[in-house]
Amino acid sequence: MKKYIFVLMSLSLSLSAYAEGADVVASIPQAVETPKQQDKELTEAVFQLTSTPRLQSAIALIYDEQGKRPLYTKNAENVAPIASITKLMTAMVVLDAKLPMDEKITICNDDADHLKGTRSRVRAGLTLTRGELLKLALMASENRAAAALARTYPGGTVAAVARMNAKAQELGMHSTRFFDPTGLNFNNVSTAQDLVLMVGAAQYYEPIHRFTTSSSHTVQLAKHRPMQFHNTNPLVKNASWNIGISKTGYISEAGRCLVMKATISNRPVIIVLLDSWGKRTRVGDANRIKKWMESASDRSSRNRRG
Secondary structure (H helix, E strand, O other): HHHHHHHHHHHHHHHHHHHHHHHHHHOOOOOOOOOHHHHHHHHHHHHHOOOOOOOOOOEEEEEEEEOEEEEEEEEEOEEEHHHHHHHHHHHHHHHHHHHHOEEEEOHHHHHHHOOOOOOOOOOOOEEHHHHHHHHHHHHOOOOOHHHHHHHHHHHHHHHHHHHHHHHHHOOEEEEEEOOOOOOOOOOEEEEEHHHHHHHHOOOOOOHHHHOOOOOOEEEEEOOOEEEEEEEEHHHHHOOOEEEEEEEEEOOOOOOEEEEEEEOOOOOEEEEEEEEOOOOOOHHHHHHHHHHHHHHHHHOOOOOOHO
């Protein structure tokens, strides 16, 4: 009997609460779908796809900035060399130091690649502004430009690399280590998870956005014909892409790498692709990701209409 009375009392209280809240519930336009609901629906549509993008990169991560969670991961926690992706951190610490971008810097022999012997059109004796060197390092991935930026950092290259490591720790990149400012040293390592944090921080530096998404830059020389440099990521010239940050990288130990902040189907994502092989593989993977997300968006739209 006591149990029966308890059930009746509980039911009565529930009905009373429902009655008191009925007017409030009725006043909410249930048929109106908020942008947040639409975003959630799109995210869920992505997760519910029966297929996933078949990526050739050994390490991959697609991070949804709005939902603050990954849409796709592949060995995202693996520590691996990151090659010239390093230059994003080099650029951030140079910009953090608020050094004059119009200061002229002359390339010297110390800026050459003594580790792997790679060639560069940024020859010794060439004088450019710090701003131009920053653009060439980010856009064309010029190693001598990055080396000169670190050499002219307060305290020199050693201080610049130390600051790069300190900033990585500040950003929560606990699996990341830097040994040089160019990425030629294969001991420069990170994870896809850490690189999401780095790209997320880099997007708030306007010069990094502008320089990494520029398709080309022409260096005017006094006694020689102008030299034109091109972006190492061909996707920045593709009108179907909306890219906010871009950086490529390659050394033999790292394979071909690519990180991007992009907006796909009105959704901001950070894409990390590491250890790809074949010149077009990382670009192909990026396009496969774009197609995958767009198909999810189309599916979400059909669901809303249906």
